[in-house]
Amino acid sequence: GNSVTQMEGPVTLSEEAFLTINCTYTATGYPSLFWYVQYPGEGLQLLLKATKADDKGSNKGFEATYRKETTSFHLEKGSVQVSDSAVYFCALRVDSWGKFQFGAGTQVVVTP
Amino acid sequence: NAGVTQTPKFQVLKTGQSMTLQCAQDMNHNSMYWYRQDPGMGLRLIYYSASEGTTDKGEVPNGYNVSRLNKREFSLRLESAAPSQTSVYFCASSEWAGAGEKLFFGSGTQLSVL
Numbered sequence: 001g002n003s004v005t006q007m008e009g010p011v012t013l014s015e016e017a018f019l020t021i022n023c024t025y026t027a028t029g030y031p032s033l034f035w036y037v038q039y040p041g042e043g044l045q046l047l048l049k050a051t052k053a054d055d056k057g058s059n060k061g062f063e064a065t066y067r068k069e070t071t072s073f074h075l076e077k078g079s080v081q082v083s084d085s086a087v088y089f090c091a092l093r094v095d096s097w098g099k100f101q102f103g104a105g106t107q108v109v110v111t112p
Numbered sequence: 113n114a115g116v117t118q119t120p121k122f123q124v125l126k127t128g129q130s131m132t133l134q135c136a137q138d139m140n141h142n143s144m145y146w147y148r149q150d151p152g153m154g155l156r157l158i159y160y161s162a163s164e165g166t167t168d169k170g171e172v173p174n175g176y177n178v179s180r181l182n183k184r185e186f187s188l189r190l191e192s193a194a195p196s197q198t199s200v201y202f203c204a205s206s207e208w209a210g211a212g213e214k215l216f217f218g219s220g221t222q223l224s225v226l
Contacts, residue, residue, distance in 0.1 A: 034214065043116075043202055043217035044155075089154060099170065100145075100215055104154035 002027045006090045006103035013080055013110050021075040021106045023064075023090035031092040033057075033066055033073040038087045038105070047075075047088070085110045114138050118203050118218035125193045125225045133188040133221050135203030143206045144186035145215070146170075146178060148199040155202065161186055193225045 007022045025031065032051045036044040048057030053068035064075045073090060090103040116137045125131055137144065142163045147155040157170030159178040167178050175197060177189045186205075190197060203218040 036215075043219045044204075044215070045217065046214040049214065099157055099160060102147075102155040104152060 002031070002092060002094060002101045004090050004092055004101050004103035006088075006106050008104070009087075009107035011106060011108045013108070015082055015110055015112055016079045017110075019075070019077045019080045019084070019108065021088055021090075021108070023073045023075065023103060025071050025073065025090075025092050025101075027071075027092055027094055027101075029094045031094045033064070034091040034093070034100075035062070035064055035073070035075050036089040036091060036102075038089065040086070044089060080108070080110045082110050082112055084108060116203055116205055116216050116218040118201075118221055120221060121219065122222050123224070125190075125223065127194060127225060129193050130189065130191050131193065132190075133201055133203070133223075134185070135187065135218060136185045137203075137205040137216070138184065139205060139207075139216065140183070141205040141207050141216070142183070143208065144180065145204045145206075146176075146186070146188045147202045147204065148172065149202060149220075150199050158188065158201075193223075195225045197223065198225045199223060 004025050034049045035047040037047045038044045048059040050057040050066035056065045062077045064073050087105045087107045089105045093100045119134045145160040146158040156172050161167045161180040164183045179187045201221045204215045206215045207213045
């Protein structure tokens, strides 16, 4: 079956530090990969996505590259801000009418 | 631009009580989903509806029922609530445009079962 594994949190960083959140997956077929972000008290919202191998998704200074050879989709940001404090979820989807599979989520706390 | 609307936002139930969580989307999406979110476990799929008139079980369907009332609305019912169903519930929807099509989430329902 399909599964997503992401690093456990919480990850605590100082403002302007470099952030990496690891995500690896197993899937039948060729999935699309996503990062969602959940701010306190809100629903999840799409941060970025990649639909095929070697694609790079980017948004709001965050980037992730679809690596088929290592089955990974690690999220990175070069300089985090306090406003980036949130829970980040890695997810995959194999087909257009199928189910999304989410990782457990990684809480990121950025301190001033 | 409402997107996905869930009601209620908060609910407290006693063990054995029943309730229905309502969800509606105004984006003309075919697929709708119900997830629960528990600490350390991420989002787990309860039920989903790939299209109007169809529903399928997800990872954790026990104790829940769903109804896809029409293309817009997808409700989740707890017939006899249990403390293990204390969680945050999210409704979501998506289109069929391809596997890369994203999910749109509601703002969630925080449910406590005493």
